[in-house]
Amino acid sequence: MKDFIIPTSKDMDMGTPASKSTEMVTLTIDGFDVTVPEGTSVMRASAEAGIPVPKLCATDSVEAFGSCRLCVVEIEGRRGTPASCTTPVTPGMIVKTQSSKVKKIRKGVMELYISDHPLDCLTCAANGDCELQDMAGMVGLRDVRYEAVANHFEARNSSGDVNTQFIPKDDSNPYFTYDPAKCIVCSRCVRACEEVQGTFALTIEGMGFNSRVSAGAAGDDFLSSDCVSCGACVQAWPTATLQEKSVIEMGTPERSVITTCAYCGVGCSFKAELNGDELVRMVPYKHGEANRGHSCVKGRFAWGYANHSDRILNPMIRDKITDPWQEVSWDEAISYTAKRLRDLQAKHGVKSIGGITSSRCTNEETYLVQKMIRSTFGNNNTDTCARVCHSPTGYGLKTTFGTSAGTQNFDSVEETDVVVIIGANPTDGHPVFASRLKKRLRAGAKLIVIDPRRTDIVKSAHIEAQHHLPLLPGTNVAVLSSIAHVIVTEGLMDEEFIRTRCDWDEFAHYAEFISDPRHSPEATAMLTGVNANELRAAAKLFATGGNGSIYYGLGVTEHSQGSTTVMAIANLAMMTGNLGKNGVGVNPLRGQNNVQGACDMGSFPHELPGYRHVSDDATREVFEAIWGGKIDPEPGLRIPNMLDAAVDGTFKGLYCQGEDILQSDPDTKHVQAGLAAMDCVIVHDLFLNETANYAHVFLPGSTFLEKDGTFTNAERRINRVRKVMAPKNGYADWEITMMLANAMDSNWTYTHPSQVMDEIAATTPGFANVNYEMLETRGSVQWPCNDDKPDGSPIMHVDGFARGKGQFIITEYVATDEKTGPRFPLLLTTGRILSQYNVGAQTRRTENVVWHEEDVLEIHPHDAEVRGIRDGQYVRLASRAGETQLRAQITDRVSTGVVYTTFHHPDTQANVITTDYSDWATNCPEYKVTAVQVALSNGPSEWQEDYNAQAEQSRRILPAAE
């Protein structure tokens, strides 16, 4: 299949943002009739008619500003020459974009700019990709009459004195440079940082000739400022002032391929821009429906891991994990693996092996892994890392609504009035969504944050949450029940919605339960630590403030009551009628890029693709007809159960694709014991990850740049991943799985992932109409997409719930067994930060480490003081599961009694501390609550030392035998 190269016209900068109006206006531009929505600028109307007007300070990602006056036009009946970017169209307007008058003005403007700009185009990094250059050509500038007496671009003036106006290049950001000498003060970067990203890191300082762009406060450079390196300013820049370092190094790219970011669940679309097969830069794609042209530091810049020298490119095997690795050919590795797995099954039974699918791999790859396990291995021992993040979402939403999917698209946030964020930290975890949310908040939507920490979204530039409810970790259900209590007892529910869309008797029963005084905010305050008045006010705001939407993350699911919390969220949305339209809904923010897809594709041990239980005969028959053979009707083992069974001696072999369970799963020691008890662990990954320390076979994986496929993001959007270069390891991951399955006597004959998608469509009703051809023309589609919904489903449950009537569930608060006491008096909760991703295997191998080179422990000043801990000191963090050592960071973002850390670095291994407690319904581990003690430390813990010694021993590689 041919790569999809976008036609340049679709990518054209239209100058100003599109108007959302449905009223149309017709005008005449240079003699042509043009019809555009009301509110469109003359500049955009003209561009739509195919007549681009010269411009410098306007770009379609930000509102027009009208400062450069290059875009002047003549309008009949109006005096002067208005700027087309700031002039809205009116019916019957007659515009002339070319006349001797405007030409003269434009030339004059350009002349002024160029007189204060170095004329080194030929050696400039932006050569060929510079709007200043383009505009000089467009207006026909041939000579510059002024000699710049004072300028910004020469370090010394003609008499050799230092030019005080000259500011040297700022190289501090690892990915782009800021060269003030080339700045034309169009303020596009400043507006992009404000309007698109919402960080407000840049300002224009000074006036007139002295005005300069500045990052942060005086004395700050880009790195020390608030800049989060999202790249929005680099994207908006018209010249070489803000330039990717990769372009400076490699030159301007010559071709581009549209693909999807492989980091988080936002699923941003990017243009991968290349020279030959060398990736030069990733640029957010403006027609990407999840990101609308925006990006974050990870997707935009942190792709260097793909070429990192740590990447393993040859398959390796070994008999025992104490042996060094032996490089072998693909053939040998595959047949060795197949034999070892079959031998284990012969000796210990069909169910003694299993596999883990990856939420980082494509839908097609995931589908094939679970297919191999179910049909080639012959059991249902398949699971995915979604087990440890969003499995409670699956259970909770399926029970209440009838399907486990999030209800909205990201665009929906533009119409929301009150946003509730629970247990999510979108500015770090889902940055592009956070930017879109912040834009809406700046426009007046209200915000309620329920989180133990004062996350950035609670208070940042021009945003302040109306209510922050800093609850104690583990009390989500109590807080949400209290909110429901207030809504029900004060009669603020949407009775009509409940009567028509849910079962009224069921609701009446629920209302009786929730109205009990034990759920009142005053009664729960003791246990949750949340101020009752604040909670009441928040509840009223949510119920009465217009469109209410709830966004949540792993702070909801990773608890022993994770599933109950999800159902409590669903209850709130139903009782306030906040479902089935724009601006509302229940929105799980998925962690990894393809968590949604991994769940859809039947990764869970009890469910075939499309969320159908393995015990359902009709469903099994559908797959048996295509796969041949019988499918086991009993559920298989979930990840924690696999490890338990391994320790018990009944589970012996594991194929682990693109996951690092040793680092990412809780209670590291237990995971270690489980892996060590297995006879054949196969790690299929880019790097020798932590799990590989216990592996017998290593199959090198391919990056998202090296294969075709699809990812499904948090809004159920199926996005194409396109191969932009050949796999460095020789094969795409789907091919490797196929080789293994075929070595175990399957007879698969796929030649392209599109055929796998066709099989998915043929077997899974929600995907019935999805195929690559359609994705090629539409760009992306949100499932369900079938004959009922040929255009996909941006919003779910519009006319009724998937299960018919929405179901209210009684949500009794049950305290977790993980309790603080004299030995472990503090509660540890975990999370992540913007620049690192999950276990960090990728981001740690990029320049992103300048922002986060180690995991630190956030601790409240009071808790630190009583322990004699000062900022930056090493502390020992211990729980009943284990202990580790890391640096303390003293901050009042966390409350007293609560400490917080991230899990991006294996040498800290926060998961040595976390316990094996889990969600009651799904076994999703309780990462977010662990009772701990913190004390000053005097060196790495014994465990850390042993671990590092084992890891070093285990990573030895012998070269291939000649």
Place this chain on the structure above:
Amino acid sequence: MSPEKMTRMANQIATFFESQPVSDQAESVAAHLKEFWEPRMLEKLAKHLQSGGEGLSPLALEASKRVTA
């Protein structure tokens, strides 16, 4: 899997259904176990029952009996 871990998991499920307004709570717990527990986990549960079912809450005990019967 240690018997303590298994009974804790079974009890957690029972605790949830104990609060639900369903006609037969034990049946709901049993159904949940059947839906999500792999046969060798159920086998372990059966063994644990035979040796007295120590640590199981009354509802978990009743459900375990039904699911392993």
